[in-house]
Amino acid sequence: MSCRELERLALEGASTEAQGAHRAVCASCERIGADVDAAIALASGLTAPRVPGALREALLAIPQRTVSCSGAPDLMARALEGGLPDGDAARLRSHLSRCAGCAEAAATLHVLPELVPAGPAPWLLGRIASARPRRRSGGWRKLLDPRAVVAYAYAAAVVVMVAGLNPADLARRAGVGFQANTREAVTVAGSSLADRFGDLQENLIRRFAVLKGRAGGYGRAAISTALALVMKEETPPPPGRPRSGQRGMPRGSQTQMMTWRA
Amino acid sequence: MNEPNEKDLVERCRKGEDEAWRELVDRFGQKVYSIAYHFTLKREEAEELAQEVFLKVFENLHRYDGSYPLTAWLVSISRNLCIDRYRRHRREKSFRFVSDDAVLPLLKSDDDPSAEAVRKERAKLLFWALAEIPEDLAEILVLRDLDGLPYEEIGRALQLPDGTVKSRLFRARAEVARKIRERHEEQRSGALATLALAAGGLI
Numbered sequence: 001m002s003c004r005e006l007e008r009l010a011l012e013g014a015s016t017e018a019q020g021a022h023r024a025v026c027a028s029c030e031r032i033g034a035d036v037d038a039a040i041a042l043a044s045g046l047t048a049p050r051v052p053g054a055l056r057e058a059l060l061a062i063p064q065r066t067v068s069c070s071g072a073p074d075l076m077a078r079a080l081e082g083g084l085p086d087g088d089a090a091r092l093r094s095h096l097s098r099c100a101g102c103a104e105a106a107a108t109l110h111v112l113p114e115l116v117p118a119g120p121a122p123w124l125l126g127r128i129a130s131a132r133p134r135r136r137s138g139g140w141r142k143l144l145d146p147r148a149v150v151a152y153a154y155a156a157a158v159v160v161m162v163a164g165l166n167p168a169d170l171a172r173r174a175g176v177g178f179q180a181n182t183r184e185a186v187t188v189a190g191s192s193l194a195d196r197f198g199d200l201q202e203n204l205i206r207r208f209a210v211l212k213g214r215a216g217g218y219g220r221a222a223i224s225t226a227l228a229l230v231m232k233e234e235t236p237p238p239p240g241r242p243r244s245g246q247r248g249m250p251r252g253s254q255t256q257m258m259t260w261r262a
Numbered sequence: 263m264n265e266p267n268e269k270d271l272v273e274r275c276r277k278g279e280d281e282a283w284r285e286l287v288d289r290f291g292q293k294v295y296s297i298a299y300h301f302t303l304k305r306e307e308a309e310e311l312a313q314e315v316f317l318k319v320f321e322n323l324h325r326y327d328g329s330y331p332l333t334a335w336l337v338s339i340s341r342n343l344c345i346d347r348y349r350r351h352r353r354e355k356s357f358r359f360v361s362d363d364a365v366l367p368l369l370k371s372d373d374d375p376s377a378e379a380v381r382k383e384r385a386k387l388l389f390w391a392l393a394e395i396p397e398d399l400a401e402i403l404v405l406r407d408l409d410g411l412p413y414e415e416i417g418r419a420l421q422l423p424d425g426t427v428k429s430r431l432f433r434a435r436a437e438v439a440r441k442i443r444e445r446h447e448e449q450r451s452g453a454l455a456t457l458a459l460a461a462g463g464l465i
Contacts, residue, residue: 060280069321070276071278
């Protein structure tokens, strides 16, 4: 904690010796004094930057770029008379862009519409050019914002619900013509759909019949073949002389024949 | 003390004498540009501000009555125009990383490159510390220690008594040095911590 004695001595303009004497006996002031000396030493090592030549020329040209408040009324009067050269008009315009008092006077005298075609001041051009462009949100941009559109949709839905405006009822009330048109359109669409479905069904039935016929034919042929083979194996040998030791079969057994009736 | 010919100079400028305006520019252009540069540390902005200052001076020449030094009037206009830019830079932390190019115009030319490098680092450190201390202290240090303005002109420009100017300047210097010392201590402790970590990793 400082005793602030060193600060008091410095403010009073005390000599360096007096300040040094106090610093020798006060540790906190000695530390602050060392800090102050260090800061002074830091700053003293610097020099002033040199004025660029282009800046000097620009400063010298200022009387040609603008006009003082005392000279502005004269130019405004000449502007009202219509005899103001372009150079003086530019100077007056430059001044009016910065001086609120003269700009108000010019507006009162209706000088501004003749002189200031709503353009930025020359001294502002550099700033505008160097400024980072910002996205300004205009009225239309806000209205067409996607989030705003969603909000509109929700709001419309809420209004419809609250007001009891059922879309089906609204359509029903819309008139006979609308209903007739709707019915006709539905009929056309329905008939077209039925025709297509009928064609498909008929085609499928035809194909199924063909397949069924083929399957039946194949099946019958297979059964006939199988039966023919069976009947062939069971057919007795043709009648002839009985073999030795065998006196022949009874007559009745010979007359029994397998018959098949389809 | 007001120089006797300052009012005459202004009067001649008002009458449209080019020579008078040239004299005014040559006499005060360096000071105005220096203030603008110290507040911005950017050449383009300093030039722009200097032009704005002299535009304002030219358009308001009729307001100067000669009762105070012309320098104080110019410093007051310069400070008022520069302070907004200075505050913006502080908000944007532009002074936190002061580049070599920014301080280069402020260095005295020296044949010894090592001495110049040291001065460059010290200048960067000074502007960093100025951005760390309160604004009302920093601007007084800039006007006094960097631009070399007398207490009276600073007090008139800032509308402060001389005692307040001196008190703030004393505190500003102490604060700047304290900030720099704290930064050195942080860096030293950080370096020691890094060394300790490295040593621990090796062990």
